[in-house]
Amino acid sequence: MKILLMGHPNVGKSVFFNRLTGAKVFESNYPGTTVDFTKGWMRFGGEDVELIDVPGAFSLEPKDRAEEVAVKMLEENRDSVVICVLDASKVERGLYLALEIIERGYPVVVALNMWDVAEDKNIRIDVEKLERILGVPVVPTIAISGEGFKELVSKIKEAAPVKIEKIIENAGGVESAAVSG
């Protein structure tokens, strides 16, 4: 098993990565296209698991090289758990990426990072409800202070693939292909 760290650029993913891994960190080049990415090991369930910091991406429909690499890395590690790091103050945009990853059948843990920034902006998120609708663990985190990390790590084992139809059902159905006003 591997753990992939995915998320938008500039959501504090590298700080996240440094918190989860020990001192052993390797910067590598992705063969072929070669955008830099980092990998390291984290203690999980009594063993060392490989953690890969995937280049930042807004969606799995690549619009630049870094996103191309992100998609390829995801496809090459079918047996991975994905920690999807979202900016809690821009949760909708983040959910777009999270849903894309869930749709592809990966077990996902959602980290609502920069929780403090969201609070400052008067944005309140009902974490339990979000967890119920998505059917995956959702954990508020503050990477720079380390808040929420223990809970995040403990919830990795709860991550399991979820059918998107199930999420649609939980959310109360969706008119397909209609443009919302």
Added chain:
Amino acid sequence: MEKKLSEMDFDEEGTVKEIEETLRKQVAGMGIREGKNIRMATKQPIKGPVVVEVDESLTSLGLGVAEKIVVEVG
């Protein structure tokens, strides 16, 4: 009134009406989608890129990209 995003004035607001098919998937992840409120934050001179605001996020688009988005303005 409908116009292209590239033709919007500085600080003008509108609603995204239509995005060219090839572009739609590329900007969807950044929150730019049909039905969304969009504001022209800056326009760079001599055919430079524009910067738009959607959901409190700033995104920069080349002028040619902005031409492929139609906006309804009040």
Added chain:
Amino acid sequence: MPLSVDERWNLIEKISKQTVEFGARKHTLKDAIAELTVKPLTGIPVAIAVLYGIWSFFVDFAGTLFTDGFMVRLFDEHWLPFLQNAFHNNLDNWAYRLFIDAGHIENGVLVASDNCLEAFGVLTSGFFVPFGVVLWAVLAFYLMFALLEDVGYLPRLAVLVDTVLHKIGLHGYAIVPTFLSLGCNVPGVTATRALETRKQRFLMITLLSVFVPCGAQIGIMQDLVPELMGWIFLTLAIGYLGFGFILNKIVPGKSPEIIMDVPPYRMPMMKNIVSKLWVRTSRFLLVAVPFVLLGCLIVGLMYLTGAMDWLATVLGPFLMSWFGVPEETVSPLIAGFLRKDLAVGMLGGLMEQGIMTTFQVFTSVVLLCIYFPCLATFALMLKEENWKEFLGSIASLVAMVLVYGGLIHLVGIMLEVA
């Protein structure tokens, strides 16, 4: 089953309505600054101020404080005399001349050098160039770069320069490889991987390797010819944009437009900056130091065996007639294949002997910047580009050097300074 874009967004809106509550939105000062720094009317002056600030820091911190204030004294007043005394100023011994002091001819007599630029030994210049001058310049530069990167200023700079860079077939995003190259061309060329099309990468790599001097070179140029720096940068910038414009017309391929997130500003984290600084600087030293030492050794050997004099005689007439620089510049040009900083240092030695006019110094410094990427960059280009692109880069490089070098000479003649 994957959803369509619209289905996915509909679902998100549905989820968000049930789980997210957006309170009253207040515009903060940070929001205002975030926008003001990307608007042309306010953003461009800010960008100029930021760049000027970086330059001042670079000059004051690296140049004045560390190099002039400390390192020059350490090397010229202690290290060099110490070695000269320890080995009895033995200018007749080839090993002494190779490793400590090559000496130079004054009034027909071989005399000892009095500074570490002229001495040109492996143990003197070979250590003075990387540790006395270049390390501080590169450190100062990478510190500034990491700060701009972590604060979130770079995307704004990218938007502001996209207007110009798109006209030469690049993105505003090309500011990142360009900027990094001002530290060292090697990570700069690596950073071109983030550019989208092969055409953009080719343009960028070619322009970087020719027109963007590295921090090592800038540091030592600033040390030697501070009064010419403005002209040198102007000449290089004109070359970068001018030849970029031409290459964009010639090279086939696409130059897609920019689609880029402009993130909010953030407080930089000390730990992040320190670790970036450490990684980048140590990588730089690993690349640079062996090449500088090797360069000293090779150039020293070429002098001792007479190969350098022979080359100077052969190439001298061409250099003089086409570029208007004296045959003595052959040796820095040879050293420049290995390390540009070392080569500029050698030019400094020539200047102190007073055999060049100011315009010749200017031309030689510019020539050194553009005539060939250093060996490390060259090797990386081989790795990053396919054969066709690599040959294309080399061909454009030769053409640009001949045309631009000749043009500078021509302008000099017309202005009657050459």
